Amino acid sequence: MRVSSKASFIIAVILLGSSAFALEGATRFLKLHFRKEAVPLAQPLERLPSKMGPWVQVSIDAPLPEDFEHTLGTSQYVFRDYLDTRRLSSEVLDAFKDKSALERKDEFSKVQQQHPEAAISLALTYYTGLVDTVSHVPDRCYIADGYDVKSANNLTWSAGGRNLPVRFLSFQDASGFGRQNKNVAYLFQANGQYVADPIDVRRILANLFARYGYYAKVELLTVLPDDTKATGIMDDFLSSSMPEIEKVLPDWNQYKAKN
Numbered sequence: 276m277r278v279s280s281k282a283s284f285i286i287a288v289i290l291l292g293s294s295a296f297a298l299e300g301a302t303r304f305l306k307l308h309f310r311k312e313a314v315p316l317a318q319p320l321e322r323l324p325s326k327m328g329p330w331v332q333v334s335i336d337a338p339l340p341e342d343f344e345h346t347l348g349t350s351q352y353v354f355r356d357y358l359d360t361r362r363l364s365s366e367v368l369d370a371f372k373d374k375s376a377l378e379r380k381d382e383f384s385k386v387q388q389q390h391p392e393a394a395i396s397l398a399l400t401y402y403t404g405l406v407d408t409v410s411h412v413p414d415r416c417y418i419a420d421g422y423d424v425k426s427a428n429n430l431t432w433s434a435g436g437r438n439l440p441v442r443f444l445s446f447q448d449a450s451g452f453g454r455q456n457k458n459v460a461y462l463f464q465a466n467g468q469y470v471a472d473p474i475d476v477r478r479i480l481a482n483l484f485a486r487y488g489y490y491a492k493v494e495l496l497t498v499l500p501d502d503t504k505a506t507g508i509m510d511d512f513l514s515s516s517m518p519e520i521e522k523v524l525p526d527w528n529q530y531k532a533k534n
Contacts, residue, residue: 311480311488313404314530318523320353320399328515330357330395331368333383335376347411351401356383357512362393387498395512396496399520403489405480409473413444413459413494421450422457426502429471435514440471443509445502458497458505465490467527487530493520 325332334356344350356379358368367386371379387394400411418424425445431438441462448454462471465479466488480488495512499505 311404312486314487314489314525315403316351316401316523317525320351320401320523322523323353323355323399324519327357327512327519329359329361330512330515331360332356333358333368333371334379337376347400349400349402353397353399355397355399356380357395357397358383358386359393359395359508363390391497391499392504392508394497395508397512397516398494398496399491400494401489401491401524405488409463409476409490409492411492412442412473413446413461414442417444417446417457417459421448421452421454422446423449425456430506432506432510432513434510434517437517439469439513439517441509442471443502443506445505455498456500458499458502458509459494460506460509461492461494463490463492464521464524467531486533489525491520491524493517 321336332355334354336353336355338344339347339352339354360368363386367390370382374382383394414424414427423446425447427442427444430441430443432441439462441460443458443460445456445458447456462469463473463476465476466482466485468479470476470479476490479485480490493513495509497505497508499508
C-alpha cells in the first residue's frame with residue numbers, strides 16, 4: 276500500500292510538472308498574456324484643459340481623501356465642474372474668482388439649481404495593468420447611495436461627428452431626504468475601443484493576445500429634469516471634450532504594434 280501510494284504521488288507530481296511545462300511552452304509559443312503590462316497616459320489627466328470649447332472649468336483639481344482614493348482603486352483621476360459660457364453672464368463666471376475649492380463647489384451648486392442647462396460635472400478615471408471587472412459604475416453606486424433608476428438606455432451620441440456608445444441613466448431619490456434627481460452618462464475607452472458596458476471592458480482586457488491593458492471611464496452628471504435636454508447637453512459637452520480627453524489618453528496604436 277505504501278509503495279503504491281508513493282508511486283501514485285510521484286506520477287501525479289510528474290504529470291503536474293509536465294502540464295505546467297507544457298502550458299508555459301504553449302504560452303510562450305502562442306504569445307499569450309495572462310497578466311497585462313501597464314500603459315502610461317500620454318499626459319497627466321490634470322493637463323486636461325480648463326476650457327474646452329464653450330465649457331470652462333470652475334472647480335479646482337484636488338486629491339481625494341486617502342480612503343476615498345483607495346475605494347476608487349486608482350490615483351489617476353480628475354473630478355471637475357464645468358459651466359457653459361454661451362448660457363451664462365460674465366458676472367456669474369466672475370463669482371468663482373479667488374474662491375476656495377469648497378466655496379467654488381457651493382457656488383457651482385447655486386448655478387446648477389438656477390441654470391441646470393449650463394452646468395455639468397465630469398469624472399475621468401484611469402486604470403491600467405489590470406484584468407478585472409469594472410467595480411465603479413453608476414448603475415450600482417447610485418443605488419447604493421439611495422437612488423432608484425427611473426430610466427436607463429444605451430445610446431449612440433454624435434459627439435462632434437463621431438458615433439460614441441453611451442450608457443445614460445436617470446436617477447430619482449429614494450432616501451426620503453428630498454435630494455435632487457440626477458442624470459448620469461458614461462462610456463469607456465478600453466485598449467483604444469469605445470464601449471458603454473463594463474462587461475465589454477472585461478472582454479477586451481481578457482484578450483490573451485494583448486500584452487498591454489488599460490481602460491478609462493468618462494462619466495458626466497447633470498441635474499436637468501428633462502432627460503431629452505440632459506442628453507443634448509451631455510452630447511454637446513462630449514463634442515468639445517472628447518478630442519481633448521483623447522490627447523491625455525494613450526495612443527493605443529503604439530502598444531498594439533508591440534503585442
